[in-house]
Amino acid sequence: MEMDTEPNTDTDTGTETNTKDLIARARSGDQNAFRDLVQGHSHELQVHCYRILGSLQDAEDALQETLVSAWRNLGEFGGRSSLRTWLYKIATNRCLSMLRADSRRPRIAALPPEAGLLEPTSAGDAPPWLEPYPDVLLDHLVDQRPGPEARYESSEAISLAFIIALQLLPPRQRAVLVLRDVLGYHASEVAQMLDSTQESVQSALKRARATVDNHLTAPSTSRTARQQPAATSTAATSAASTSTEQRLVARFTDALERADLAALIDLLVTDVRLSMPPAMLEYRGIESAERILAEVTFRPGRSYRVVPTRANGQPAIGLYLADPHADVHRAYCLLVITTAGDQITAITSFTTNVMARFGLPRTLPETD
Structure with missing residues (x-):
């Protein structure tokens, strides 16, 4: 019918x-x-x-x-x-x-090596099949306004x-x-x-x-206002929000590339969530985040380069780890960042399998 x-x-x-x-x-x-x-x-x-x-x-x-x-x-x-x-x-x-x-x-999700180094704080709610959606694909959408009974703005409905x-x-x-x-x-x-x-x-x-x-509405979940017509968002407000996000991502990138743990921790909310599909595990809270960043991300001998991108209407970065045996940085993971104002509420780490969809290379050459 x-x-x-x-x-x-x-x-x-x-x-x-x-x-x-x-x-x-x-x-x-x-x-x-x-x-x-x-x-x-x-x-x-x-x-x-x-x-x-x-x-x-x-x-x-x-x-x-x-x-x-x-x-x-x-x-x-x-x-x-x-x-x-x-x-x-x-x-x-x-x-x-x-x-x-x-x-x-997948019946059983293979755990990344990092998952076994620290005890997770909870079973995460991100399912093992979850994949990020490249913003570049959203650029091809025809402007279709939802019906009058829609409760979510398009930006929230892809987050x-x-x-x-x-x-x-x-x-x-x-x-x-x-x-x-x-x-x-x-x-x-x-x-x-x-x-x-x-x-x-x-x-x-x-x-x-x-x-x-x-x-x-759970802690650490950032949301856009619901049932708000697009006309209520002024150009000035949108520009200010974009500028705040850009500064936050720049600080996050800088902290990663300088291996500055204190600077990175300073960007996170107290109840920040770290997750890494396909492992349905979650590290919640600033103390857990500090431990996994110190013992895994910034452990001695590791250095990174970052390539910015966007996923699900949110800032994201391709993270590349220096190869100690060659003059290259190799693809390590894709991080999707959830923000609220000038702080980060969640970081979701995806495997290198998704990076090609974002046009990200497998390796980056060493810089001078």
Whole structure:
């Protein structure tokens, strides 16, 4: 069943006419027409799949399977909803099928060498399949404003804390919350997309909101203001926030490259969290952070270089460790930094496996 309405429906007559022409041509087997038809939606669908799956690799697979399914079943699209809504329905159900199969999830996460050196303070909530999302991919998104019922701004809805919170939910709750509170679809529309009832959607949404809100309001979790129109954020406020973040990242980078433990500790909040997917372990608090930084990161003989980047709308850095046997620094990890004002609330360390997606090289040459 298809929806009668949807948020962000394009009412431009010329665009509608062109879309109908592309659909007709695609139905007759014109693959170029199909590519033109869906290319404007591909990036936002990938982000949608990433939110639900928590893994960029899985999101890419889900997107490809969504487009294949759309190509094969285009004849079933009756036009009673927009093409965009129809594609979201396919993508959401493709993600749910992948989660039910669970074949892509590692059963046992291999621990990084550092994890065994210090006793973690708790079992972390970052799942082993979690991957960061390069900001450069967000640059390709078409400006699609969410529906009026959306509760999260786009910047919060891609943040690492939000993605982790989503992974705490059962798959169906996850899909309902993203469709309702991120994209702004009505409950009746979500029910039709998931072949469910409106009452079931509302019940799942209530439970999902409680879990996510509890996670996002926990200590050390930085959040943007909820339900705030973009117009309330003035250019001056945005510029000041960016400037503060840039200074903080510059100080963090400088402390790493100078191996200045005291300077780095000074940037962290008291209840800072350090985590390192795929290990579901967490080091929480300034004392634990100081121990792991002193005994692992800054242990004698180690020196680093840093390459800045961005992930999940947050500052990130590629960290490179000097090779004692060659004049190079080798890729060591990717750090995604969560900030609040002029302090760091969380540092999430990812393995070198994700660095190529950020355009980061495997090695850096020695500098003069």
